[in-house]
Amino acid sequence: xxxxxxxxxxxxxxxxxxxxxxxxxxxxxxxxxxxxxxxxxxxxxxxxxxxxxxxxxxxxxxxxxxxxxxxxxxxxxxxxxxxxxxxxxxxxxxxxxxxxxxxxxxxxxxxxxxxxxxxxxxxxxxxxxxxxxxxxxxxxxxxxxxxxxxxxxxxxxxxxxxxxxxxxxxxxxxxxxxxxxxxxxxxxxxxxxxxxxxxxxxxxxxxxxxxxxxxxxxxxxxxxxxxxxxxxxxxxxxxxxxxxxxxxxxxxxxxxxxxxxxxxxxxxxxxxxxxxxxxxxxxxxxxxxxxxxxxxxxxxxxxxxx
Amino acid sequence: xxxxxxxxxxxxxxxxxxxxxxxxxxxxxxxxxxxxxxxxxxxxxxxxxxxxxxxxxxxxxxxxxxxxxxxxxxxxxxxxxxxxxxxxxxxxxxxxxxxxxxxxxxxxxxxxxxxxxxxxxxxxxxxxxxxxxxxxxxxxxxxxxxxxxxxxxxxxxxxxxxxxxxxxxxxxxxxxxxxxxxxxxxxxxxxxxxxxxxxxxxxxxxxxxxxxxxxxxxxxxxxxxxxxxxxxxxxxxxxxxxxxxxxxxxxxxxxxxxxxxxxxxxxxxxxxxxxxxxxxxxxxxxxxxxxxxxxxxxxxxxxxxxxxx
Numbered sequence: 325x326x327x328x329x330x331x332x333x334x335x336x337x338x339x340x341x342x343x344x345x346x347x348x349x350x351x352x353x354x355x356x357x358x359x360x361x362x363x364x365x366x367x368x369x370x371x372x373x374x375x376x377x378x379x380x381x382x383x384x385x386x387x388x389x390x391x392x393x394x395x396x397x398x399x400x401x402x403x404x405x406x407x408x409x410x411x412x413x414x415x416x417x418x419x420x421x422x423x424x425x426x427x428x429x430x431x432x433x434x435x436x437x438x439x440x441x442x443x444x445x446x447x448x449x450x451x452x453x454x455x456x457x458x459x460x461x462x463x464x465x466x467x468x469x470x471x472x473x474x475x476x477x478x479x480x481x482x483x484x485x486x487x488x489x490x491x492x493x494x495x496x497x498x499x500x501x502x503x504x505x506x507x508x509x510x511x512x513x514x515x516x517x518x519x520x521x522x523x524x525x526x527x528x529x530x531x532x533x534x535x536x537x538x539x540x541x542x543x544x545x546x547x548x549x550x551x552x553x554x555x556x557x558x559x560x561x562x563x564x565x566x567x568x569x570x571x572x573x574x575x576x577x578x579x580x581x582x583x584x585x586x587x588x589x590x591x592x593x594x595x596x597x598x599x600x601x602x603x604x605x606x607x608x609x610x611x612x613x614x615x616x617x618x619x620x621x622x623x624x625x626x627x628x629x630x
Numbered sequence: 631x632x633x634x635x636x637x638x639x640x641x642x643x644x645x646x647x648x649x650x651x652x653x654x655x656x657x658x659x660x661x662x663x664x665x666x667x668x669x670x671x672x673x674x675x676x677x678x679x680x681x682x683x684x685x686x687x688x689x690x691x692x693x694x695x696x697x698x699x700x701x702x703x704x705x706x707x708x709x710x711x712x713x714x715x716x717x718x719x720x721x722x723x724x725x726x727x728x729x730x731x732x733x734x735x736x737x738x739x740x741x742x743x744x745x746x747x748x749x750x751x752x753x754x755x756x757x758x759x760x761x762x763x764x765x766x767x768x769x770x771x772x773x774x775x776x777x778x779x780x781x782x783x784x785x786x787x788x789x790x791x792x793x794x795x796x797x798x799x800x801x802x803x804x805x806x807x808x809x810x811x812x813x814x815x816x817x818x819x820x821x822x823x824x825x826x827x828x829x830x831x832x833x834x835x836x837x838x839x840x841x842x843x844x845x846x847x848x849x850x851x852x853x854x855x856x857x858x859x860x861x862x863x864x865x866x867x868x869x870x871x872x873x874x875x876x877x878x879x880x881x882x883x884x885x886x887x888x889x890x891x892x893x894x895x896x897x898x899x900x901x902x903x904x905x906x907x908x909x910x911x912x913x914x915x916x917x918x919x920x921x922x923x924x925x926x927x928x929x930x931x932x933x934x935x936x937x938x939x
Contacts, residue, residue, distance in 0.1 A: 461641070465648035468915045470877030473892070474653075476899050477907065481656045563773050567881060570775045571896070590779050594787070604776045612771035619767075 349548075353624035363620040369613035373606075376423035386417035388580050397596050406602040409585065410592065415599065418580055419606045425581035426610060428492050429499070430562040436500040438554045441507020446546075448508065449515030450538055460512070463505035472567065474502040479573045488579060495565055495574050503561070510553055514546035521545075548625040555618035559611035566607055582607040635923070642919045647700065649915045650908060654696050657904040658686070685710075686905070699908070708909035712901070717909035720894060723799065725913075728883070728890035731806050732875040735814035740868055743818045747825020747864070748857065754830050762826075766819035778812045778885040795887040809886040813879055817871050824867055828860035862932050869925030873918030877911075 357363045376383055392412040400407040406415035448459040466474075478498035485491060518524065519542065527537050568574030569583025570590075577584055582603040589599035669678060682688070687695045702709065708717040746766075750759040769777075785808060786794035792808040832838065833856050841851040880892035891910060898906035 461644055462648070464645045465652060468645055468649050468873075468918050469653065469911060470874060470914060470918075472880055473877050473895055473899070473911065473914075476880075476896060477653060477656050480899050480902075559771065563771075566773050567775060570773075571880065571884075586773070586776065590775070593779055593783055600776070600779075604772070607773060608768075608771045608776075611773075612767060615767060615770055 349625070353621070356624040357620055360620050360623070362616055366613045366616040366620065369609060370617065373423050373427060373610050373613065376420050377427040378424075380421045380424065383420045384414075384417045386414045388413060388417040388421040389578075390414070397592070397599070399596075400598055407596075407598045409589065409599045410596075415585075415602050418585055419582070419602050421580040422582040422585060422603060422606065423610070425492060425575055425579060426562045426565060426583070426607065429495050429565040430558045430610075430614070432492070432496045433499045433503065433561040433565075434554050434558045436496065437503040437507050437557070438550065440500065441504040441509075442511050442550060444504065445508040445511025446515055446538060446543065449512040449546075450519065450534070450542060456512070459508070463508050466502055467505040467509075469502060471499075471502050471564070475499055475564070475568060476571065476573050478502075479568065486578070491575055491579060495568060498568075499561055499564060503557070507550065507553070511546065511550055514549050515542055518542055518546045552618050552622040552625065555621055556615050559614035559618070562607070562614070563611050635927075638923050638926070642916075642923075645919060646912065646915055650700070650703070650912045651696055653911045654699060654904075654908050655692060657899075657902070657907050658688075658692070658695060703912065708912065709905035711898070711906045712903040717906055720906065721891065721910060721913055724889060724891045724894050727799070727801060727888060728876055728879060728892065730801070730803075731810055731813065731879060731882075731888060731890060732872055734803075734806055734810035735817070735875055736868060736872050738810055739814040739817040739821050739871070743821025744825050744861075744864065746818075746822040748829060750822070751826040751829030751833065751860075752852065754826075759826075762822060766822050769815055769819040774812065774816060775881050775885065777815055778809075778882055781808060781812050782885055796889070797887075799889050801888065806888070809882050809888060812885075813875060813882045817868075817875075820871075821864060821867060825860065825864050828863055829856060832856040832860045858932055862929060865928055865932065866925055869921050869928075873914070873921050876917060877914040 390413070392408065392414075395403075395408050395412050397410055398408045406419065409415055409418070444459055444463070448456040475495075475498040478501055479494055482494050482497070485494075524537060524541050527541050565574055566581075566583030566586065569581055570587040572587065575581045575584050577588075585603040586600060586607065589596070589603065593600050669675070674682075687698050690698070699709070706718075708721070710716050711720060746762050750756075750762045753759060782794060785791045793805045796805045796809070798805075833852070835856075838851055838856050841855050842848065877892055877895070879888075879890055880896045882888070883890045883893040884896075891914070895907060895910045895914075897903075898910070
């Protein structure tokens with residue numbers, strides 16, 4: 325009972341600390357973000373698309389793989405709001421169900437690139453010397469390979485399968501293998517900027533272990549640029565997944581995904597533009613939401629731009 | 631300067647070796663029959679199989695295979711494709727095309743991006759600023775294959791302003807114009823935003839205020855001092871982008887039927903033509919590293935404080 329009260333106290337202070345004279349960077353950033361309408365637009369979009377990814381049945385009761393060939397390629401109408409595609413699938417339902425693959429790939433890729441890149445970056449930046457040289461050159465090796473071609477090679481190398489999550493993980497792996505060095509570079513440079521600060525030197529002089537210095541002084545102060553880039557990258561990775569699917573390498577047809585649908589619709593673009601328009605719209609809105617959120621977070625974390 | 635360049639070139643060697651080994655291991659260590667599909671709709675003869683394995687040293691363990699490959703590479707031999715033409719000849723046909731396309735795209739993104747960034751950065755918060763910010767956001771969020779196909783349909787097929795596809799192996803400037811605009815469209819948005827952010831930051835800096843208070847015209851203070859200092863991150867991005875565009879033009883090349891490097895590597899990966907893949911990617915990696923070195927040398931021109939002595 326008392327323990328719960330004690331552990332509760334520190335977490336509630338920064339949240340309710342609006343009237344307090346000194347605000348932490350996080351609460352200050354939160355105040356700035358709250359007053360930005362773009363923050364609310366992008367957050368609402370992200371919440372909607374995330375709900376779509378987790379509970380598609382909230383938005384539609386139509387089965388996205390139910391083919392009504394009689395109505396193939398029909399234009400948007402009262403029965404099928406977005407029309408039907410060449411297989412007679414309901415495009416609205418497919419747009420809803422397609423969110424899962426895109427959001428999953430974007431989210432997992434961002435989490436893994438941030439983790440791998442962040443750890444390598446902190447290590448290289450904090451330890452320096454030979455460790456830094458070796459890790460940086462290793463990053464260069466992966467960084468020098470063009471992202472799209474490298475991802476295609478990884479995807480072709482991995483064995484083919486029909487399992488949904490395995491296919492998604494393959495795409496994630498391909499993007500992580502080639503995407504971590506940019507995160508590592510970013511983290512390394514911000515760690516190098518934070519390291520010579522007085523508070524870090526003071527902590528070391530007081531005998532704090534390297535692990536403690538890194539955890540409670542370096543990482544919290546070097547994290548801001550990484551958060552911004554991670555949010556923007558999430559949008560970029562969703563776009564990359566769609567491109568891979570478009571090339572016929574990423575997700576494959578029985579899987580419902582925006583990239584797969586766009587790829588199939590491009591052929592009939594002149595006669596049935598609605599087949600291309602709606603999945604592209606959903607994809608673009610998702611990417612837009614994450615990039616916009618990244619912009620807002622950057623403006624909030626970096627007071628120089630105000 | 632000289633020692634700096636030599637040191638940088640020496641540093642490139644492990645990166646090139648690492649990148650080629652990575653690709654080599656992925657392509658040649660593939661499970662499955664190495665000659666599958668190489669002889670059309672029938673199984674390959676034992677003689678062909680033996681010759682193939684002999685030619686690519688497939689019986690050796692991977693490090694030795696790779697060692698033999700690198701020895702050839704050092705002699706300037708990129709290997710031969712599965713259809714027995716030298717990879718170097720294939721690249722000689724395609725690199726000029728992709729190079730031209732990438733150069734045009736980079737010129738477009740540099741000119742338009744820097745111009746838009748400067749115009750919006752000087753009048754921050756104005757109508758033009760908001761217009762550019764919103765339009766670049768929209769541009770970034772639409773995938774390139776949608777932009778490419780829509781541009782081809784409207785500007786090429788419906789309005790007839792541009793050729794729809796490239797029809798020769800040596801395309802003209804006009805034929806490549808629309809593909810280059812499509813290819814550079816994403817980067818133009820990034821360049822404009824990067825330029826704007828940096829300019830806005832530098833316009834508030836002390837040295838610009840000093841320059842203005844010394845009596846310099848705004849034009850000179852902005853153009854000579856702020857602009858030059860804001861260009862460094864932009865030049866870095868453009869340099870990196872040139873390397874990325876060379877290999878990353880797969881989608882654009884596919885849409886506009888351009889016989890370039892990206893499409894060549896993509897097809898080679900799909901038919902598992904290992905030698906073509908490793909040879910071309912090695913070439914791309916070298917180009918990327920050289921361009922990065924040139925960019926680093928350019929810093930010295932933009933900011934005299936950065937010297938490479």
